[in-house]
Amino acid sequence: MSTVTRSIENKNTENISREEKRRRVLADSRPRTTVSFYRYVKIPDPAAFRLRLLSCWSRLGCLGRIYVAGEGINAQMNVPTENWEEFDNWVQAQTELKGVPYKIAVEEGSAPSFYKLTIKVRPKIVADGLDDTTFDPSATGEYLNAKEMNEYIDDPNAVVIDMRNAYESEIGHFEKAIRPDVDTFREELQLVPKLLAAHKDKKIALYCTGGIRCEKASAWLKHQGYKNVKHLKGGVIDYKHQVERQGLPNRFRGKNFVFDERLGERIGDEVISHCHLCQKNKSDVHHHCQNQVCHILFLGCEACVSKYDGYCSQRCRLFDKLPLATKKFYARYYNQYFRGSQFKKARLNKS
Numbered sequence: 526m527s528t529v530t531r532s533i534e535n536k537n538t539e540n541i542s543r544e545e546k547r548r549r550v551l552a553d554s555r556p557r558t559t560v561s562f563y564r565y566v567k568i569p570d571p572a573a574f575r576l577r578l579l580s581c582w583s584r585l586g587c588l589g590r591i592y593v594a595g596e597g598i599n600a601q602m603n604v605p606t607e608n609w610e611e612f613d614n615w616v617q618a619q620t621e622l623k624g625v626p627y628k629i630a631v632e633e634g635s636a637p638s639f640y641k642l643t644i645k646v647r648p649k650i651v652a653d654g655l656d657d658t659t660f661d662p663s664a665t666g667e668y669l670n671a672k673e674m675n676e677y678i679d680d681p682n683a684v685v686i687d688m689r690n691a692y693e694s695e696i697g698h699f700e701k702a703i704r705p706d707v708d709t710f711r712e713e714l715q716l717v718p719k720l721l722a723a724h725k726d727k728k729i730a731l732y733c734t735g736g737i738r739c740e741k742a743s744a745w746l747k748h749q750g751y752k753n754v755k756h757l758k759g760g761v762i763d764y765k766h767q768v769e770r771q772g773l774p775n776r777f778r779g780k781n782f783v784f785d786e787r788l789g790e791r792i793g794d795e796v797i798s799h800c801h802l803c804q805k806n807k808s809d810v811h812h813h814c815q816n817q818v819c820h821i822l823f824l825g826c827e828a829c830v831s832k833y834d835g836y837c838s839q840r841c842r843l844f845d846k847l848p849l850a851t852k853k854f855y856a857r858y859y860n861q862y863f864r865g866s867q868f869k870k871a872r873l874n875k876s
């Protein structure tokens with residue numbers, strides 16, 4: 526909760542080495558291939574697996590952020606293109622990774638996508654809050670492609686569930702999808718079996734941004750006794766590509782929320798959400814409140830963003846002008862007592 530403390534600490538401890546790493550990466554002008562992949566697979570000794578990845582991938586000059594857990598691997602990284610073949614051969618030779626589907630970025634940005642290679646061992650690759658040891662996340666449901674997803678949307682015997690958080694589904698979602706009002710995937714996993722109890726005999730289709738959450742969610746629902754659970758392969762990101770390639774009707778309305786600096790990728794040209802500040806104008810543009818203590822993600826129309834200088838409220842704008850020591854002192858209480866819940870309410874009203 527203490528965002529201010531955290532960002533102040535980060536400034537003091539990490540900046541020098543980060544700058545140095547940045548310089549080295551910028552000096553390395555080799556073309557790079559940006560790739561992401563994940564897999565739920567049992568990794569009995571994640572620490573040993575991590576060392577294996579680290580020794581090969583650092584030798585090949587890879588950069589990125591990789592999470593390893595007993596349940597699998599989730600990697601976002603880049604590889605010097607000249608080393609791609611060696612990288613791929615090595616990956617295919619590992620039993621845990623053989624045949625893993627790569628998602629390769631079509632366009633390389635002008636800036637490198639990563640400045641260092643970080644491989645972390647985590648309890649889970651996707652935080653789920655589950656501690657059921659009998660649950661096997663690699664026992665996932667079957668896949669749906671874009672065409673099949675469209676058929677599910679038209680099928681009265683099918684239920685479509687958005688497995689993303691409410692701030693993601695608010696700006697874009699499939700027609701007729703059930704959109705749980707949750708802020709985390711943990712909450713989602715708890716709520717969805719309850720929401721589905723009335724639809725136990727129906728066909729169930731899940732979707733998320735890129736597919737990784739649905740792999741786990743479909744396995745979880747199967748573990749809960751749901752038989753007919755499928756999910757959209759590659760998530761909304763790949764749905765968009767399939768729709769374009771195959772000329773299918775687009776049944777996704779609005780914008781797909783993606784975690785990068787754009788905070789969203791437009792799929793159609795329709796804006797389906799409203800500004801959280803005036804609650805009148807349409808907006809699908811997310812902003813982080815400029816007050817680092819608040820930092821809430823809100824939808825803001827141009828008029829409101831300019832009126833409040835990028836803050837979520839007049840209160841945050843005034844708070845930010847206080848001396849740093851005072852802000853630090855109040856940081857803990859600010860979000861609890863002063864930030865208010867108007868954003869969450871705004872979201873609920875606009876369904």
Ligand SMILES: [Zn+2]
Pocket residue numbers: 800801802803804805806825826827828829830
């Ligand atoms: Zn507005």
Ligand SMILES: [Zn+2]
Pocket residue numbers: 814815816819820821836837838841
């Ligand atoms: Zn704020």
